[in-house]
Amino acid sequence: MSDPYFQQLFADRIGGAQYGKGTAIYKFEKIKRAKRQALADHPERRLLDFGIGENDALADTRVRQVMAEEINKPENRGYADNGVAEFKEAVARFMQREYGVALDPASEINHCIGSKTALSMLPAAFINSGDITLMTVPGYPVAGTHTAYYGGIVHKLPLLVENNFLPDLDGIAPDILDRAKLLVLCYPNSPTGATAPREFYEKVVQFAREHSLVVVQDAAHALLSFDRAPNSFLSVPGAQEVGVEVHSMSKGFDMIGWRMGWVCGHRQLVSAFADVKDNCDSGQFIAIQKAAAAALDDASIPRRIHAKYQRRMEKLVAMLTRCGFQCTMPGGTYFLYTPAPTGLEGGPRFENAEAASQYLIAEQSICTVPWDDAGAFLRFSVTYEAADEAAEDALMAEAEARLKNSNWK
Ligand SMILES: Cc1ncc(COP(=O)(O)O)c(C=O)c1O
Known part of the structure; x- marks a missing residue:
């Protein structure tokens, strides 16, 4: 079949004239295919899904x-534009209650249609061709993808176990720092699970000032903090002068x-974010904003969700x-x-995490x-579906029975 005339019109950022012709299969698609195959090959065996990254409850x-x-x-029926006051005021109460951060709801808070969209829009406010965004890897790639869309460059900061999964800011070369505009962080970190101590945030504030960087701290997992009380970058003195924090109702x-x-x-x-956003969408449905405001005002909700995922993680x-x-x-x-x-004692060897995951x-x-991206790691999520604690325990027992049969190296 010949190409449609518009095949030549696709922008380089999505592959240009080669768009849709690649044969590379991306990680999540490989997992999906392997899951389908496992279900077909072993209909008798329940698939234990530790791959899901979404909450399992309503x-x-x-x-x-x-x-x-x-x-x-x-x-509530119309365009919400940059958001209703009820939501912004609930956010201000929440930020004060949970993190001791005082914010003016009218000027220092703006809603977004999920934090993913905010991370996709923020580069538009800063990145010209050739500018650099500093991003931690492994990580949530959206701000980097959009940096590249604008002709910017992503400079990767590896998160290593020996640095407690914090980036080595002092190791960034001066010529990179000269061209860098954004420093994107994410704590509690996905996927490493690390949280950031206050001293790290203090260092980030100083570093951002010294090198004229705007900090974007992705706090999508902020409420799921186990080793310290949930904290906010903005609670550190000076942070509100150098950056923004992006929050989510999702997790x-x-x-x-x-x-x-x-x-x-x-x-x-x-x-600046609100101006870009205003040119991309017309705001989230006002009924959702008001329901989200009600959620923010109920401190028992995140406590309950935190306790559930902490219990599952310990197991x-x-x-x-x-x-x-x-x-x-x-x-x-x-x-x-x-x-x-x-690999396995006396069995196959795995050249990387992908091979180990495919084997499992x-x-x-x-x-x-x-x-x-930075060493070979597997991510197990505790968002599997289990109706109650007995179901959680049964799932753990089943996983243990399978994994114990192999001598993992
Ligand atoms: C680190 C991180 N940031 C942002 C998001 C986006 O979350 P949402 O768009 O649902 O707010 C996710 C979702 O998986 C995430 O893991």
Whole structure:
């Protein structure tokens, strides 16, 4: 079949005239295919899915009730533009209550349709061709993808176990720093599960000032912090002068599909984000904003979700340790990031995490996500579906029975 005339018109940023012709299969597609194959090959064996990165529960009952009421109100029907005051005011109360951060709701907070969209838009406010965004790897790539869309360059900062999964800021070459505009961080970190100590944030503030950088701290997992009280970059003196923090309702409030989050911090940075956003979307449905405001005002919701994922994580760490994996309790997030086994005693060798992950799906129907960006690691998520604690325990017992049969190296 011949190409449509527009094949030549695709922009270089998505592959140009070669768009859609590549044969490379991306990581998540490989996992999907391997899962389908495992189900076909072993219909008798339940697939134990530690690969999912989405909360397994519905949003809180009260939040759904508010939504049901708000959806019928005529005043909520129209374009929300850059957001309603009710949501911004609830964010300000939440930031004060949870992190001791004082923000002006009118000028220092702006909603977004999920934090992913905010991370995709922020580069538009800063990146000209040739500018650099400093980004930690492994990590959530969206700000980097959009940096490249604008002709910018992503400079990767590896997160290594020996640095507690914090970037080595002092190791960045001066010529890179000269061209860098954005420093994108993410704590609690996905996928490593590390949290950031206050001293690190203090150093980041000083570093940003010294090198004229804007800090974007991705706090999507902020409420899932286990080794320290949930903290905010903006609570560190000076942080509000150098950056913004991007928050999400997805993880800490079981509101993944609702698409709600916010950007907060320096008013001029928030304003630049709001200007870009205003040219991309017309705001989240007002009923969702009001339901999200109700969620933010109920401190018991994130506590309950935190307790559930902490309990599941403790069980997972104990089980994998008994099976010979090297793991310790992560600082936060619902992800456990553990060195990938290099092979099996007397069995196959795995050249990287992807090979180990494919083996686990094919041979044991256990799904994980491999990361090979900075060492070979497997990510186990505790967002699997299990109706109650007995179901969680049964799932752990099943995983243990399978994993214990192999001598992992
Ligand atoms: C680190 C990180 N940042 C941002 C997001 C985006 O979250 P949302 O768009 O649902 O707010 C995710 C979602 O997986 C994430 O893991």
